[in-house]
Each structure stands twice: as structure tokens, then as C-alpha cells.
Amino acid sequence: MGDTTFDSELFDDSCEEENEFDRALQEADQVSIENEASSWTQVPIESIPGLSYYPNRLPPDLQNQIANALPDSLFSDMNSGRQLHLYVPFPEPMQSLNKYLPSEFLSNVWKDQPAEASIIQVYNPGDGIIPHKDLDMFADGVAIYSFFSDITMVFTLPSQKLKCDVRLQKGSLVIMYGPARYQWLHEIPFRGGDWVPLSSRDELTPPKQTWIPRTQRFSITMRRIVGNHTFG
Ligand SMILES: O=C(O)CCC(=O)C(=O)O
Numbered sequence: 395m396g397d398t399t400f401d402s403e404l405f406d407d408s409c410e411e412e413n414e415f416d417r418a419l420q421e422a423d424q425v426s427i428e429n430e431a432s433s434w435t436q437v438p439i440e441s442i443p444g445l446s447y448y449p450n451r452l453p454p455d456l457q458n459q460i461a462n463a464l465p466d467s468l469f470s471d472m473n474s475g476r477q478l479h480l481y482v483p484f485p486e487p488m489q490s491l492n493k494y495l496p497s498e499f500l501s502n503v504w505k506d507q508p509a510e511a512s513i514i515q516v517y518n519p520g521d522g523i524i525p526h527k528d529l530d531m532f533a534d535g536v537a538i539y540s541f542f543s544d545i546t547m548v549f550t551l552p553s554q555k556l557k558c559d560v561r562l563q564k565g566s567l568v569i570m571y572g573p574a575r576y577q578w579l580h581e582i583p584f585r586g587g588d589w590v591p592l593s594s595r596d597e598l599t600p601p602k603q604t605w606i607p608r609t610q611r612f613s614i615t616m617r618r619i620v621g622n623h624t625f626g
């Protein structure tokens with residue numbers, strides 16, 4: 395028996411171990427989701443001031459045009475957590491994203507100014523973003539468009555143990571300003587899929603959930619920069 399066999403056996407073993415490790419992680423994750431869920435109160439999106447969700451906001455043609463204008467390397471499966479930061483002027487198909495922001499948000503929060511900074515983030519299954527508030531260098535009002543795949547974003551208010559799962563469908567827009575932007579945290583759990591409630595006709599029984607595996611998703615976050623922010 396030569397070294398090569400030994401090496402390949404080792405390699406096979408480590409793959410199996412990795413799969414087992416992944417399964418164990420997923421199971422641990424389910425358990426922790428269930429335990430966590432029991433001690434937090436799930437609230438509806440309408441109860442979070444400054445949080446709005448708009449499904450089917452972007453026409454499919456525009457979604458495709460934007461995806462096609464981005465570098466292919468961004469979407470490689472081999473690289474998780476890829477990001478691209480862009481500042482004005484944005485490339486052509488992205489400029490129209492301003493037009494799809496609700497007019498009341500543009501006038502009340504951004505005072506009729508367009509987005510200045512955007513970040514494109516790619517999430518392969520298993521990727522996420524830790525609970526956070528956006529940096530103070532960004533002004534009030536954050537708009538996030540979703541592309542390719544649906545994903546669940548979780549908003550939490552830890553001091554009151556409140557949480558709200560918001561299913562971000564592809565083509566949707568979610569907006570946060572005021573309390574939703576400055577007091578609540580938002581995150582995308584690092585998972586290969588999400589538990590999604592099936593709509594229940596009966597208001598009294600809690601909705602059943604189904605596990606929906608994720609596929610590759612990307613988001614475009616549009617923000618403004620605070621007036622007196624200095625770089626460096
Ligand atoms: O990708 C997303 O949907 C969220 C991104 C985000 O929260 C951020 O960049 O601060």
C-alpha cells in the first residue's frame with residue numbers, strides 16, 4: 395500500500411468528516427433557533443417604526459440588466475461574502491434604482507436627494523451578516539434591494555427581546571429609517587436555508603413552517619453619507 399492510497403483515504407475521510415460537521419452544525423443551529431425563538435417575542439413588521447417592506451418592487455428586466463452589468467467574478471461560488479462598494483455616479487442600470495424608492499421616503503428622509511453610496515453583497519447558501527446597526531457615517535435611511543433568491547432578514551431589539559423575521563423576496567425593497575435604523579439590529583443568519591411560515595387561513599393556530607433552502611442571492615444597499623463626515 396503506497397502513500398497515494400493513504401493520502402486519498404485521508405482526503406475521503408476528511409470530506410466525510412466535513413459533511414458530518416456541516417450536518418452537526420445545521421442540527422445545532424436548528425436547536426438554537428428553536429430555543430432562541432421561545433424566549434423572544436415575534437412582532438409584526440408594522441410594529442417597528444421606520445421599517446417598510448415592498449415586494450415585487452423591481453421589474454424582472456431591470457433585475458437582469460443590473461445583474462448582467464456586474465462583474466462575473468462577483469458571483470463565483472468559490473468566494474463567499476463578496477462585496478463591491480460603489481459611489482456616485484453609479485453605472486447606468488443602477489442609476490434607475492433611485493426611481494424605485496418610494497416618493498415619501500425620498501422627500502421625508504432623504505430630502506429629495508439621491509443615494510450616494512451603494513454596496514453590492516453576494517450571499518451563497520450559508521453566508522450571512524452578523525446583527526448590527528449601520529455605521530454612523532451613513533445618514534438616516536437605508537434601502538436594500540434583493541436579487542436572485544429570497545432570504546430571511548431578522549430584526550431584533552435585544553433590550554426587549556423582540557424580533558421580527560422579514561422575508562426579503564427577490565425583486566423586493568426593504569427600507570429602514572429612524573428607530574428601525576438606529577435602535578433595532580438587523581442580521582441575516584448564517585444558514586443554508588430559512589424556516590418560512592406557510593400562510594395559515596386560521597388566525598388562531600400558529601402557521602406551520604417550511605424549510606426553504608437558499609440559492610445565491612445578492613443585495614444592493616443604497617445609502618447617503620452624513621454631511622459632516624470626513625474620510626481618513
Ligand atoms: O445584504 C443585505 O441584505 C444587508 C446588508 C446590510 O445590512 C449592510 O450592508 O449593512
Ligand SMILES: [Fe+2]
Binds near residue numbers: 526527528580
Ligand atoms: Fe446593515
